[in-house]
Amino acid sequence: MVLRTAGSVLVVFLWSVAVVLGQNGWSVTYSTQSICTLKGSTVDLSCFIRYPSWHKVKTTFWFTKKYDVENYVNLRNDPNYKGRVMYRSDKTNGHILTITDLRERDSAEYKFRFITDQTGEKYSGYPGVTLSVTELQVKVTTTWWSTTLTCSTTCTLTGNPTYTWYRNSKIVQGASSPSYTVYFKTEDSFYCAAKGINSNAVSVEGHSYFHVTYTHQRICTLKGTSVDISCSYTYPSGHTVSEINWYTKGKLNEASQILSPGYGGRVEYLGNMQSDSILRITDLTEEDSAEYKIRFRTDQTTWEPTFPGTTLTVTGLQVKVTPATVTEGQNVTLTCSTTCTLSDISNPTYIWYKSGHVTTKSTSLFLNPVSSEDAGRYSCSVEGHEDLPLLKRLSLSHVRMCDPSPVVFFS
Template sequence: MALRTAGSVLVVFLWSVTVVLGQDGWSVTYTTQSICTLKGSTVEMTCSYTYPSGTVTSTLWFTKMYDVENYVSLLDDPDYKGRVTYRSDKTNGNTLTITHLRENDSAMYMFRFITDQTGGKFFGSPGVTLSVTDLQVKVTTTWWSTTLTCSTTCTLTGNPTYIWSRNSKNVQEDSSPSYSVYFNTEDSFYCAVKGINSPAVYGPKNTSVSVSPSGGIVEGSSVTLTCSSNANPPVDKYIWYKTKYKNMSMRHSGQRYTIHNISSEDREG
């Protein structure tokens, strides 16, 4: 079983919540206080600002301040090189856009502006808290079915739609991140959240057993059997059975099975 996603880039736009921070005619208004979005996507943070007099000469967004009055504009921060743009409008609005988000972009983002008046500097704090999460798939298996769940470390902003495909054919589009399915090992499953990729998920393949020590085994000695398989997520439960005259009996659970005082009876199965 394989799981992938394909499509376009997720862009988060937020225009609903207003957060005003200011005093004495100075203010910064953020459209939201927090955003949770996916690694690899694009995010936009928007604010507006007011000031009592003068003309704005400089604006910037920042997450780092090395010391007093030493703010690092994201445009000059090497961690964001080539991924950040600012956009201003005629009504004292400003939008920060960050593309190709990384998990270490998670931080609080604040807006600062400077006017031509003496002491005419202001920034809004606290700012917008951005949480960047990767899209993982959790697999829950019972005797009768398997449930695949697109999982994130925070609740995604914007109530996204989760799209599941089976062998390249869409089978579910829903606000629920979970999909229950009966599948064959040759099936491929795909999960998408507006085009953001999840890791591949597939059942056990290329299962094999190694024997230690290798070569001839002396009766009365011990031998260790190790089962290996290629799967994602990795196999977490191994069960060893012995067959005799078409009957199966469980002997051990775990990836390794050591048989002590081995005898000729152990050749069967």
């Protein structure tokens, strides 16, 4: 078993035994039968295939949906997984599916299918791997003398991870136990984390005291667009909110920056101010990528929550070429790439241009195949955002980049 963490990404990779046997030497062996992991993390599902030695595998894919007898939906072509899946294989007939930025709707049974060069010879591994995606939630249990906080999930996390408890963003307990007990009343906020993924934050006073809930923990959006970062909050009865401020958390030794309405002509505050607030930023740049938080002042006190806010990532579009080195007569695949998975555009439509003219509109971010006979200048954009500003020019072997996304030129 291997667990690896990158930032707030939890990767679960398991080696246990779950075998699906076929007849006449055909089989799919999955590394595990079930996995429970966290929303926002990354997971690897793996299997090993067996087939007659005189066959050669031509096509492999993972799937969760089957609409008809031979109508399987390759995860690569499923818009719900766009830009979030990757296939890998090795020389020992091992095959790995990687899914990033997991959502709760990704919970499903994942199966592997392969097709050989012999007519009609194909095989699917049933049953597959059951993936359950859950979110960390803090549940509060109060007695007359203490309050117990429990880091809860809807299924038992695979790998028995260690839970870490934070009080005002400082670690107060790191142990295998998902529970933490407080024996005193306090205005501090608490939250838990497992392998880099944070839960919601609570006060031991419950919702009768100050509490902020951010609508989104992370947002990925395009350079040049606008974004709404929102939250709701509660506070003790008898208080009246008199002032709201959004700010970016300071980076390294930098001080926090207050984003007052009208700041730089790009910031606006929306909402009723008494229970919810929205920070709208227009004409986004990559420098706007940061963690955004709120603090407010009532007629009795000033309160600044210490738990995580909303992390905004602003990305541009780039055309990537596979393989990277293009030779004459070789087919390549073009990918309309971003540095993160767009979260504010549901099922985006990608527009491909050749020599400045629209050639394709599709929900697929791939243009494939492109050959030397299709020589021209290629670029891409997202429908509704065709007029984004010029991105940084890049230069690769046989490749030239420019607007509206970097442009690929085959000579």
